[in-house]
Amino acid sequence: xxxxxxDWQLSQYPNPQxxxxxxxxxxxxxxxxxxxxxxxxxxxxxxxxxxxxxQASVRARALVQRFPDHSAPxxxxxxxxxxxxxxxxxxxxxxxxxxxxxxxxGAQESLxxxxxxxxxxxxxxxxxxxxxxxxxxxxxxxxxxAALDExxxxxxxxxxTLEDMERFEIGKLQMEAQDFGGAVRILxxxxxxxxxxxxxxxxFHLGHSEExxxxxxxxxxxxxxxxxxxxxxxxxxxxxxxxxxxxxxxxPLAQTEARRIEDAQAQLAALLLIWKDQAAWDAFxxxxxxxxxxxxxxxxxxxxxLYGAGAASRLGHGDQxxxxxxxALARHPGLAAARENLxxxxxxxxxxxxxxxxxxxxxxxxxxxxxxxxxxAASLLSRIDRLGIQDSxxxxxxxxxxxxxxxxxxxxxxxxxxxxxxxxxxxxxRRAATILRDLARLPIGTTQERLGFLTALxxxxxxxxxxxxxxxxxxxxxEVQLSSTEITREPAPSNLPKDLLNLHDQSVRHLxxxxxxxxxxxxxxILARVPDHQTVLGNMAALRGLQGRGEAxxxxxxxxxxxxxxxxxxxxxxxxxxIEDGELDAAAALLEGLAQRPRLHIQExxxxxxxxxxxxxxxxxxxxxxxxxxxxxxxxxxxxxxxLLKMAKARVARATAGGRLKGALGAFIKSKTGLG
Numbered sequence: 001x002x003x004x005x006x007d008w009q010l011s012q013y014p015n016p017q018x019x020x021x022x023x024x025x026x027x028x029x030x031x032x033x034x035x036x037x038x039x040x041x042x043x044x045x046x047x048x049x050x051x052x053x054x055q056a057s058v059r060a061r062a063l064v065q066r067f068p069d070h071s072a073p074x075x076x077x078x079x080x081x082x083x084x085x086x087x088x089x090x091x092x093x094x095x096x097x098x099x100x101x102x103x104x105x106g107a108q109e110s111l112x113x114x115x116x117x118x119x120x121x122x123x124x125x126x127x128x129x130x131x132x133x134x135x136x137x138x139x140x141x142x143x144x145x146a147a148l149d150e151x152x153x154x155x156x157x158x159x160x161t162l163e164d165m166e167r168f169e170i171g172k173l174q175m176e177a178q179d180f181g182g183a184v185r186i187l188x189x190x191x192x193x194x195x196x197x198x199x200x201x202x203x204f205h206l207g208h209s210e211e212x213x214x215x216x217x218x219x220x221x222x223x224x225x226x227x228x229x230x231x232x233x234x235x236x237x238x239x240x241x242x243x244x245x246x247x248x249x250x251x252p253l254a255q256t257e258a259r260r261i262e263d264a265q266a267q268l269a270a271l272l273l274i275w276k277d278q279a280a281w282d283a284f285x286x287x288x289x290x291x292x293x294x295x296x297x298x299x300x301x302x303x304x305x306l307y308g309a310g311a312a313s314r315l316g317h318g319d320q321x322x323x324x325x326x327x328a329l330a331r332h333p334g335l336a337a338a339r340e341n342l343x344x345x346x347x348x349x350x351x352x353x354x355x356x357x358x359x360x361x362x363x364x365x366x367x368x369x370x371x372x373x374x375x376x377a378a379s380l381l382s383r384i385d386r387l388g389i390q391d392s393x394x395x396x397x398x399x400x401x402x403x404x405x406x407x408x409x410x411x412x413x414x415x416x417x418x419x420x421x422x423x424x425x426x427x428x429x430r431r432a433a434t435i436l437r438d439l440a441r442l443p444i445g446t447t448q449e450r451l452g453f454l455t456a457l458x459x460x461x462x463x464x465x466x467x468x469x470x471x472x473x474x475x476x477x478x479e480v481q482l483s484s485t486e487i488t489r490e491p492a493p494s495n496l497p498k499d500l501l502n503l504h505d506q507s508v509r510h511l512x513x514x515x516x517x518x519x520x521x522x523x524x525x526i527l528a529r530v531p532d533h534q535t536v537l538g539n540m541a542a543l544r545g546l547q548g549r550g551e552a553x554x555x556x557x558x559x560x561x562x563x564x565x566x567x568x569x570x571x572x573x574x575x576x577x578x579i580e581d582g583e584l585d586a587a588a589a590l591l592e593g594l595a596q597r598p599r600l601h602i603q604e605x606x607x608x609x610x611x612x613x614x615x616x617x618x619x620x621x622x623x624x625x626x627x628x629x630x631x632x633x634x635x636x637x638x639x640x641x642x643x644l645l646k647m648a649k650a651r652v653a654r655a656t657a658g659g660r661l662k663g664a665l666g667a668f669i670k671s672k673t674g675l676g
Contacts, residue, residue: 035070036063044076053084064093071106078110088176091118095173098127105136120173121151122166155260156223160192168195171202178366180205193223197262200232205366207387209236227258231266235273235363241390243430246274254279258287261296261304268307272357273396277314284308302332310355310400313341318351337402354444356402363397363405364389381415391416395435399444410439410449414456433462441470441477447630454480455634473623486599487635496533500526507539511546519543534564541573553577561590568594568604572611576651579611579618587615603644606632610648617655625652 040063047056057080063073074097081090094110101107112127131137152160160168171187172194174180180202187199196219203212213236219229230253237246254271258264264287271280287293287304296304309324322345325338332338337356344352360369367383391413398409416432436453439445450472457463471480494501503522510519520543526536541556554577560570571594575587594608609628616625629652632645 034067036067036073041072041076044073044080048076048080048083053080056080057084057086057089064097068100071101071104074101075106075110078114082114086177087114087118088173088178090114091120091123092173092177092179095123095170098130102130103134105131105134108134109136118173120169122162122169123173126166155193155263156225164190164192164195168192168198171195171198175202178205180366191222193219193226193229196222197226197228197232200229204232204236207365207367207383209240209388212236213240224252225256225259225263227253227256227263228266230256231270234270238273238396239389239393241392243274243392250274250276250279254283258283258290260292261300264290264296265300265303265307268304268311269358269362272307272310272314273400275314275399277311280307281311281315284311297331299332302328302335302338305331306335306338307357309338309341310357313345313351313355314353316351318345321345321351321355340402354399354442356400356405358397358401358405360401360404360408363401381412384412391432391435392430394432395430395439398439399442406445406449410445410452413439414452417456417460417462433457433460437469441472443472443474447474447627448634451627451631452634455631473627475623485595485597485605487602487605488599489602492601494535496526496530496536500529504536504539507536511539511542514546516543516546532563534560534567534570538567538569538573541570550577568597568600569607572607576611576614576654579614579655582618584615584618587611591615602635602641605635606641606644606648610644610651613648614651614655617652625655 040059044056044059044063047053047059057077060073060077060080063070064077067073074093078090078093078097081087081093091111091114094107094114098104098107098111108127108130112124112131115121115124115127128137149159152162152165154160167186167190171183171190174183174186175198183202184199184206187195187202190196190199196215200212200215200219203209203215213233216229216233216236220226220233223229230249234246234249234253237243237249250271253267254276256267258267264283267283268280268287271277271283284304284307288308305324305328309321309328312318312324313321322342325342325345328335328338329342337359340356341352344355365387368380368387394409394413394416398406398413401409413432413436417436436457440450440453454463454469454471463469468479471478473480494504496504503526507519507522507526510516510522519539523536523540523543526533527540530536537556537560541553541560544550544553544556554574557570557574557577560567561574564570571590575590578584578587578590591608591612595612600608609632613625613628616622616628629645629649632648636642636645
């Protein structure tokens with residue numbers, strides 16, 4: 001379609017570069033009665049001049065609300081939005097101004113220019129006619145009959161009325177400016193396929209999923225070739241938890257041939273959302289040969305290629321997936337999902353079984369996006385609950401979304417464990433607990449995420465005590481048992497007198513700062529009164545280690561373990577030194593039973609998991625070590641946790657350089673000498 005299929009030349013119109021620059025209101029042109037103060041207008045002008053277009057838009061919009069018929073605030077609002085690169089909002093503001101003031105030359109000029117730029121053909125035509133009526137142009141607009149017929153012709157071959165197409169353009173403009181309430185109102189009753197589609201989509205973004213589903217199904221029944229509406233209806237059924245109903249719509253969706261790029265894009269997306277991969281690939285191949293494919297350009301064609309590659313990847317066709325993702329990026333270099341998939345393909349060497357296909361803006365109402373941008377977690381979670389998004393839809397998004405969608409879906413599924421909402425009426429939805437169990441088994445997301453699912457289930461007592469569960473450890477499916485140990489962050493009580501407790505705190509600060517002489521003096525003062533105190537002896541052992549007196553450190557730790565056999569820190573620290581010495585069995589004996597304790601402080605957990613990961617690494621069990629570290633990463637809440645995590649990772653690194661090497665060397669020597 002040509003940008004303006006009417007007999008009109010832009011050169012006949014003044015200032016073809018953009019909206020008319022706001023002018024100072026003159027005494028002869030000011031609206032009679034109430035009007036803004038000159039200082040108010042100048043304040044907005046200063047904001048525009050300073051490049052603060054967001055604040056200028058807010059100020060100008062407030063003035064428009066107070067003085068809707070006054071030209072100056074309207075001009076400023078249009079200009080601020082336009083310079084902020086929010087062309088849809090600028091065009092909508094110009095349209096609303098032009099409707100309020102049909103005899104205002106400035107209003108019609110702004111609408112004409114912006115509608116022309118944005119290819120709103122009929123809105124530009126309407127503004128041009130009004131300019132001619134006002135005598136602002138020398139030549140009246142003459143419509144080209146063939147071009148006008150192209151505008152009015154519908155996807156099903158019917159011909160719309162000029163009035164319906166004008167309303168469709170207005171509704172489309174409101175959609176682009178995110179005025180979804182206005183779009184729903186203007187598009188109601190418009191008997192045009194794209195208008196029906198946009199109204200259903202606007203209802204979805206308003207959070208009215210039931211009305212949106214009804215509108216989408218009605219749009220499809222009015223036009224059985226309308227795959228955009230059918231795909232949206234399938235998505236909405238899944239959104240509302242009706243998995244059976246969604247599967248039922250997949251049959252006609254797969255059997256109908258797409259007649260335009262919008263239909264093909266929606267068809268592929270919906271089929272992939274419910275894992276009809278072969279049907280999606282067949283539909284992609286058909287659309288690649290369709291007579292309209294040569295006209296498909298830009299982002300819509302990039303999305304079609306992204307989805308086609310997704311179907312190929314799921315079916316195991318890596319070469320086809322790679323080529324299609326590369327073509328998608330060539331069409332739309334900002335397509336993050338295609339980049340993510342190509343990176344996974346390059347990293348793993350195999351086509352990703354769960355490629356990224358959907359971003360947040362495609363799968364959630366716009367209100368959720370607002371809460372995300374505002375970083376308002378409480379508002380976000382409450383909005384999700386109010387919108388009635390079902391768990392099975394969140395599962396589908398985790399399996400098909402990009403990294404941000406997966407993270408959001410995972411977070412909310414875990415939230416749902418403690419805030420269970422009743423399923424929608426007639427819902428066949430799967431519940432969050434079952435979904436999280438299943439997701440932990442799949443090679444998708446990170447090890448930390450999968451462990452987080454199981455930890456959340458355990459914390460909500462949705463796993464039996466010491467129950468064995470399946471877990472994908474990064475390379476294979478393993479059966480693991482999550483300890484039912486309670487983790488506490490409450491400070492452990494000390495049995496030191498108050499004066500010694502203060503001195504102990506000083507010694508710890510000295511140790512961390514590297515002031516070893518001051519630390520030793522403080523520790524010796526405490527031990528002179530309580531010679532067998534486990535924590536103070538442990539600090540002395542740490543001090544000896546920092547002084548490079550390794551054997552003295554080991555002897556102190558052995559003494560602590562002998563006197564206080566339940567003191568976890570001494571057992572773990574001694575085990576770590578034994579691992580570095582290659583004495584792996586002795587280290588394992590020290591660690592035995594510690595993970596089964598019914599209660600651990602968070603510091604104890606970091607220490608224990610760090611040494612256990614060190615032992616696994618020394619034994620060559622790298623994936624088990626990585627799983628333990630991933631568990632700790634999921635527990636980090638503050639700077640102290642970050643420090644403990646760093647120490648745990650350092651232990652594992654030392655095992656790589658020490659324990660495993662020494663153990664392997666010892667085994668080699670024994671094998672050559674016959675010594676046992």
